[in-house]
Amino acid sequence: MSFVSVRAYAARLVCMVLFASTAGAQDYREIARQTVTLKADTTQQGDTLMVMQTVQTQLRLVKTVAEPAQVFRYELRPSLSIVQAAFSNWVGGGVNAIAWSSGLNATTRYSENCWLWETRLYTEFGQTLVDGVFRKTNDIIDFSTVVRYDLGSSLQPQFSASLRTQFAEGFDFSQPAAPRISAFFDPAYSVQSLGISYGASDTLRASIGLAAREIFTNQFPTFADDPKTPELERVNIRAGVEFYAVWLVEFFKGATFRTRTQLFAPFARLGALEVNQKFTLFFNINNILDTRLGVVLLYQENISRQLQVQQTLDLTVSFKISNQ
Numbered sequence: 001m002s003f004v005s006v007r008a009y010a011a012r013l014v015c016m017v018l019f020a021s022t023a024g025a026q027d028y029r030e031i032a033r034q035t036v037t038l039k040a041d042t043t044q045q046g047d048t049l050m051v052m053q054t055v056q057t058q059l060r061l062v063k064t065v066a067e068p069a070q071v072f073r074y075e076l077r078p079s080l081s082i083v084q085a086a087f088s089n090w091v092g093g094g095v096n097a098i099a100w101s102s103g104l105n106a107t108t109r110y111s112e113n114c115w116l117w118e119t120r121l122y123t124e125f126g127q128t129l130v131d132g133v134f135r136k137t138n139d140i141i142d143f144s145t146v147v148r149y150d151l152g153s154s155l156q157p158q159f160s161a162s163l164r165t166q167f168a169e170g171f172d173f174s175q176p177a178a179p180r181i182s183a184f185f186d187p188a189y190s191v192q193s194l195g196i197s198y199g200a201s202d203t204l205r206a207s208i209g210l211a212a213r214e215i216f217t218n219q220f221p222t223f224a225d226d227p228k229t230p231e232l233e234r235v236n237i238r239a240g241v242e243f244y245a246v247w248l249v250e251f252f253k254g255a256t257f258r259t260r261t262q263l264f265a266p267f268a269r270l271g272a273l274e275v276n277q278k279f280t281l282f283f284n285i286n287n288i289l290d291t292r293l294g295v296v297l298l299y300q301e302n303i304s305r306q307l308q309v310q311q312t313l314d315l316t317v318s319f320k321i322s323n324q
Contacts, residue, residue, distance in 0.1 A: 032060035072323075073109040078102070079318035081126075101126030101138060101314060119145040125167050135173060138312060139166040146207075148197055158197040158207060160244065162262070164189045164276075187223035188216040191264060193242040203248040211242035213264050213274070223303055236302075240266040254284040275299040275307075288319050 039054040083099040103124035110117045122142040127134045146160040170182035195209015215224040215236040224236035243263040250256045262276040277297040284290045291314070298308040 028061035030059055030061055034058045071109075071111045075105075075107045075320060075322040075324060077105040077318050077320050079105070079316045081314040081316040083315070097128055097130045099126065099128040099137060101312075114150040116148045116150065117145070118148075119143075123167075136168055136170065138310070139168055139170070141165050141167060146197075154198055154200050156197045156199070157195075158209070159192075159194050160207065160209070161192045162190065182220055182223075183218075185216065186218045186220050190214045190216070191242055191262075193244070195242070204246070206243070206245040208241065208243050211240055211264060213238050213240065213242075213266070226302060238264075238266040238268065240264055240268075240270075256282045256284070258282070272301050273299070274301075288317055289315070290318065291315050 035057045037053055038056055041052040043050050043052070079102065081101045083097075101124060104121070106121040108119045120143070122140070124138050124140050126137040126139070128137050142162075142164050144160065144162040146158055148156045148158040150156055165185050165188035166182065167184060169180055169184075171178045172181050191211055191213045193207070193209040193211035195207055195211075197205065197207040199205045217224045217234045221232055221234045225233045226236065241264070243261070245259075245261045247259050248256065249258075258280045260278045264274040266272060266274075275297060279295045281293040282290055283292075292312070294310075294312045294314075296308075296310040298310075
């Protein structure tokens with residue numbers, strides 16, 4: 001009779017200990033347990049022997065972190081803008097013109113554990129019809145990809161690559177004959193960089209690294225040729241340092257300023273800095289309509305010692321396709 005009473009009490013005690021150890025620890029995993037008897041009292045009531053024990057159980061737990069699922073996000077934003085101007089008996093002068101431009105801004109983001117892979121494709125092509133003749137106004141294919149490893153801090157190692165070229169042939173309309181001066185992938189600019197990325201917030205990202213820069217040409221080697229060498233170079237490869245930064249500022253709801261800076265300095269001549277700078281000011285009118293003011297600055301010494309400037313102002317219709 002006494003043995004049965006002791007065993008029943010011990011069973012109740014074990015149940016209480018298990019409940020206490022699991023009630024608030026569902027997100028933890030037990031790796032060690034130690035039980036110490038602090039006090040034991042024995043009493044007898046008639047022919048029943050009762051043993052009362054005070055025990056202390058120490059558990060070592062580690063938090064169970066669920067493996068993050070593979071996350072893939074994408075966003076596609078096609079756009080179209082059209083501008084038309086017509087004049088009749090306009091004393092101030094003017095030329096009838098229709099200009100159109102279409103583009104695509106596509107981004108993807110893939111994350112798994114500590115790895116992050118982001119890609120971006122920006123394309124734009126536009127023409128203007130002046131007195132029955134089409135002329136190209138803007139033409140760009142800009143692709144970039146970056147892989148980062150999250151160390152749990154603002155500094156992250158990364159590898160990046162970029163490619164910039166155009167769709168259609170280009171002509172120099174400043175000359176009477178309007179000679180052809182460029183074509184698809186002629187030229188094409190590519191940069192690969194391995195370095196460190198800094199990102200304190202979602203609005204600022206900067207990186208610096210050792211880089212290789214290539215310029216590919218075919219029929220128009222002047223973009224890649226080094227005039228200081230006797231050989232005609234159709235491919236120009238240089239090693240150097242690349243700096244890349246993106247900064248996004250929202251002045252107020254619907255007005256956003258974005259700047260992107262890409263600098264490359266070749267080891268052979270660190271002072272011969274190559275610049276690719278883009279400023280864009282967005283005014284969002286509604287979900288599909290916005291106004292964009294863009295300025296692009298390009299400088300490459302072997303092509304021109306003058307700063308190349310492109311300015312555009314568009315009223316654009318666009319929509320978003322995304323799984324975010």
